[in-house]
Amino acid sequence: MIFLRLFWEFFKTGLFAVGGGLATLPFLSRMAADTGWFTQGQLADMVAVSESTPGPIGINMATYVGYTAGGIPGALIATLGLVTPSIAVILVIAVFLKNFQDNRYVRSVFGCLRPASTGLIAASGLSVAASALLSTQTGGVNGKAVVLAAVLLLLTRVFPRTKKWHPIVWIGCSAAAGILFFSA
Amino acid sequence: MAGYWELFRTFAKVGVMTFGGGYAMLPILQREVVENKGWATDGELADYFAVGQCTPGVIAVNTATFIGYKERGVSGGIVATLGLVAPSFVIISVLAGLITNFSDLEVVRKAFAGIRVCVCVLIFNAVCRLWKDAVTGKRSLAIFLAAAGLAAGTSLSPTWFVLAAGALGVLLELPGGRERGKSK
Numbered sequence: 354m355i356f357l358r359l360f361w362e363f364f365k366t367g368l369f370a371v372g373g374g375l376a377t378l379p380f381l382s383r384m385a386a387d388t389g390w391f392t393q394g395q396l397a398d399m400v401a402v403s404e405s406t407p408g409p410i411g412i413n414m415a416t417y418v419g420y421t422a423g424g425i426p427g428a429l430i431a432t433l434g435l436v437t438p439s440i441a442v443i444l445v446i447a448v449f450l451k452n453f454q455d456n457r458y459v460r461s462v463f464g465c466l467r468p469a470s471t472g473l474i475a476a477s478g479l480s481v482a483a484s485a486l487l488s489t490q491t492g493g494v495n496g497k498a499v500v501l502a503a504v505l506l507l508l509t510r511v512f513p514r515t516k517k518w519h520p521i522v523w524i525g526c527s528a529a530a531g532i533l534f535f536s537a
Numbered sequence: 538m539a540g541y542w543e544l545f546r547t548f549a550k551v552g553v554m555t556f557g558g559g560y561a562m563l564p565i566l567q568r569e570v571v572e573n574k575g576w577a578t579d580g581e582l583a584d585y586f587a588v589g590q591c592t593p594g595v596i597a598v599n600t601a602t603f604i605g606y607k608e609r610g611v612s613g614g615i616v617a618t619l620g621l622v623a624p625s626f627v628i629i630s631v632l633a634g635l636i637t638n639f640s641d642l643e644v645v646r647k648a649f650a651g652i653r654v655c656v657c658v659l660i661f662n663a664v665c666r667l668w669k670d671a672v673t674g675k676r677s678l679a680i681f682l683a684a685a686g687l688a689a690g691t692s693l694s695p696t697w698f699v700l701a702a703g704a705l706g707v708l709l710e711l712p713g714g715r716e717r718g719k720s721k
Contacts, residue, residue, distance in 0.1 A: 408625030439594025462706030469702035472684025531651020
């Protein structure tokens, strides 16, 4: 029975959490209170682990909660519950777009959506930059992080030899630089 | 046309290389899906992110469903999404079973401080690329600045930005709106 309930709870979360990333958090907090599957303290741990492992945060959270509540099958069912509404809604929109992509209203809407979407991504980049470049203890600028950012900018934008390297190379090098040079 | 296994594998690769939310996935998608596979353009990625902002569910899943559908129809959308979530599922199940204080480890915290710096540089590069497709004139520049400024300065949900930009797109195409919209 717990599996049906898991699927249903995560299906609802997937249907009503709009905007991705940590948008699922308020729903999970509510779920903890309603079902008793996990505590608010465990939820904070789950956020930390989800943010520090590969994969979209929302999916990581669903897998973690599902595992805590019902082991491996629970993890599978919670994840499937979370993605089912997305898949259904997006498939409907994708079919619509395919049939109406030459409609002048649709073209005009996307002409305005692209710059808005790019602006939103830029703003979220800024907030990542604030958390990455400012020191949590002092509130001042973290010098080592700024040096790392400057080196990465040079390597990914200026030097022709390294510009084309895969982003994962830079992520790996930055993790190593963090371990070697950053203070905890 | 991409095979199912190729779709699954490509999105599993994207899932494993994404650290953080949907936006952190953008540079990886540009490399794997736009450059390596040619399944979408930078502009289409911006569209998918915009739609993902105001539809239910995790943005990363929405984008995978869109691209999978475009390549192989409904079943392609489902296969791409399952590929994307597969690495999360495996990694989180293992971690949740083994260690609960993973993110308390000093080495993990330092590595992620480094990765965060890298992610903000990669997002900056990704925005520069999207810019070419999205910001093509004064009107789109104004939309970009308004979205980025408001998103950085307020805590309004991104959904409202996308809905407002979409409504603007419709208004500009209404009779009488054509002349005003010509400076695009």
